Amino acid sequence: MERQIKAVALISxxxxxxxxxxxxxxxxxxxxxxxxxxxxxxxxxxxxxxKRDQKKPKxxxxxxxxxxxxxxxxxxDIVDEYKDVLLxxxxxxxxxxxxxxxxxxxxxxxxxxxxxxxxxxxIITGEVVGQRPMSQRSDTMPVVAxxxxxxxxxxxxxxxxxxxxxxxEREGWIRREGLYDFSGRSRKPQMALARQYGFTxxxxxxxxxxxxxxxxxxxxxxxxxxxxxSRDYDLDDILLLKVGRHVRPAPHFKLIVGREEGENNFLEGxxxxxxxxxxxxxxxPLVLIDGDxxxxxMRLAAAIAARYSQGRMADSVEVxxxxxxxxxxxxxxxxxxxxxxxxxxxx
Numbered sequence: 001m002e003r004q005i006k007a008v009a010l011i012s013x014x015x016x017x018x019x020x021x022x023x024x025x026x027x028x029x030x031x032x033x034x035x036x037x038x039x040x041x042x043x044x045x046x047x048x049x050x051k052r053d054q055k056k057p058k059x060x061x062x063x064x065x066x067x068x069x070x071x072x073x074x075x076x077d078i079v080d081e082y083k084d085v086l087l088x089x090x091x092x093x094x095x096x097x098x099x100x101x102x103x104x105x106x107x108x109x110x111x112x113x114x115x116x117x118x119x120x121x122x123i124i125t126g127e128v129v130g131q132r133p134m135s136q137r138s139d140t141m142p143v144v145a146x147x148x149x150x151x152x153x154x155x156x157x158x159x160x161x162x163x164x165x166x167x168x169e170r171e172g173w174i175r176r177e178g179l180y181d182f183s184g185r186s187r188k189p190q191m192a193l194a195r196q197y198g199f200t201x202x203x204x205x206x207x208x209x210x211x212x213x214x215x216x217x218x219x220x221x222x223x224x225x226x227x228x229x230s231r232d233y234d235l236d237d238i239l240l241l242k243v244g245r246h247v248r249p250a251p252h253f254k255l256i257v258g259r260e261e262g263e264n265n266f267l268e269g270x271x272x273x274x275x276x277x278x279x280x281x282x283x284x285p286l287v288l289i290d291g292d293x294x295x296x297x298m299r300l301a302a303a304i305a306a307r308y309s310q311g312r313m314a315d316s317v318e319v320x321x322x323x324x325x326x327x328x329x330x331x332x333x334x335x336x337x338x339x340x341x342x343x344x345x346x347x
Contacts, residue, residue: 005173006030007155008115009124010107011073012209013061015190015202016126016158021069022197023157024124027174031124033073034114035062036107038082039238040211061203068199078110079235086212087231091143096218098210100135101143108148115153122153122168129159130184158182158190211242220246220347227251227291236270240288243267246347247304253291254347255301257308271322277305280330281318284309299333306335 009021011033021031066073085106089099104127111123127136127144135144141163145154152167160166160179168174182189194202203209211217220241225231227248240256243263248254256274258264264286267276277287287305298321306317312335321329 004030005168006032006120007122007124007168008111008118008120009033009071010111010126011035011062011065012126013063013065013203014126014209015187015194016128016131017124018065018069018126018199018202019190019193019197020124020126020157021065021071023178023180024155024174025069027178029174031069031071032120033062033066033069033071034111035073035075036078036082036110037075038210039079039235042209042211065203074114076110076114079238081110082106083233094213096213096215097221098212098218100132100213101140103210104135104144105147108144108150108154112148112150112153121173122155122166123150124155124157126158127156128182128184128190129162211238216347217241223248223254223347227254236273240270240290244285244288245308247341247345248347249300249304249345250291250293250297253289253293253297253301255304256288256290257305258285258287272324275324276322277302278320278322279305279309279311279317280320281316282306282309282311282314284311284317299331300336302331303333303336304341306333307338307341309335311335 007024007029009017009031011017011021012035021033024031062075063073085099085102086097089102091099091101094100108123108125115123127141129136129138129141141156145151148154155166155168155174156163158180159182161176161181162183165176169176180193221233224233224237224241243256243266244259245257246254247257256267258267267286267288270288271286274288274290276289278284284305285308287301289301293301302319302321305319306312309317311317314335316332316334319331319333321331
C-alpha cells in the first residue's frame with residue numbers, strides 16, 4: 001500500500017487558508033491544521049465582548065474553518081516566543097507595528113518543527129502573490145521559504161502555478177495542474193472558488209486578522225511601552241489594549257474607560273489589579289487606572305469618569321475610588337468639560 005501523504009496547514013480562520021486546504025484535500029492529501037495564538041488575533045475576542053458586534057458570529061474562526069473542512073486543528077500558544085518577533089523584527093515593520101514578514105517566517109518555521117516532529121510531509125499556506133504589501137510579494141515569498149527552513153516543502157496551493165515547482169510536485173504527491181494561479185489583491189477569484197466548493201460562509205475575505213496592523217491599536221501599544229520605559233508586555237496588556245477608551249492625562253497614568261455594558265463586564269475581571277472608579281450618583285462606566293496618580297490627579301481622573309457618565313451635564317457627580325489595598329473613598333467632582341480634554345490625551 002502507498003503511504004498516505006500528510007500536510008500541515010497554517011489556519012488563520014480566513015478564506016484563503018480554508019481554500020488552500022480544500023485544494024489539497026481534492027488531491028487526496030491528509031491535512032491537519034495548526035493555528036498559532038499570539039494574543040494579537042482580531043477574531044472572536046472583541047466580537048464576544050461588544051454589544052455592537054452582537055450580530056457577528058461568536059466563534060473562533062480557525063476552529064470553525066477546521067470543522068467546515070473536517071480536519072483536526074492544533075492550537076499552539078506562542079505568546080512568549082512571539083515577543084522577539086515583535087520587538088526585534090529583522091525585516092522591520094509594516095505601516096504600523098506589524099512585523100508581517102518576520103511573523104510569516106516565524107510561523108512557517110514553527111510549522112516546520114511541528115511537521116518534522118509529527119511525521120508530516122509538507123506545509124500549506126493560503127498565501128497569494130501580490131496580496132499583502134509586505135509578506136506576499138514575489139520577492140519576499142522566497143524569503144519566507146528560505147529563512148524559515150521550509151524551502152521547497154512549503155506549498156501555496158492558491159498561487160502555486162506562479163511559483164517554481166515544489167518537492168511535493170516533483171515527488172508526484174500533488175499535481176501542478178490542480179493548483180491555482182491567483183495573484184493580486186482582488187479576492188473575487190477566491191470567492192468564486194469558495195462558491196464552487198459549496199462554501200456559503202467565511203470570515204471577511206479582505207480583513208486582516210492581527211491587531212498589529214491597526215493604527216489605533218499600534219499607537220496604544222507604543223504608548224504602553226513609553227509609559228513603562230520598557231518594550232515589554234504580557235497577555236493581559238494585549239487584551240486590555242483591545243477594550244475601552246484609553247485616556248492618558250499624564251505620562252505616569254492612564255484611564256481605561258468602558259464604552260458599553262460588555263466592555264464594563266470584561267473590565268470587571270481586572271478591577272482588583274488596578275485602582276478603579278465607579279460613578280455612584282449616576283449611571284456610568286467602570287474605569288481602571290493604570291498607574292499611580294497623586295491626590296490632585298485622582299480628582300482629575302474622577303472628573304473624566306464623570307464626563308463619560310449619565311451625569312455629564314450635572315453640576316456634580318459622586319465617584320467612588322477603590323484602591324488595590326482595599327481602601328475606598330468618595331469624591332464629589334464636576335464632570336470634566338470636553339474642551340478641557342486635549343486630543344493628545346485620547347489614545
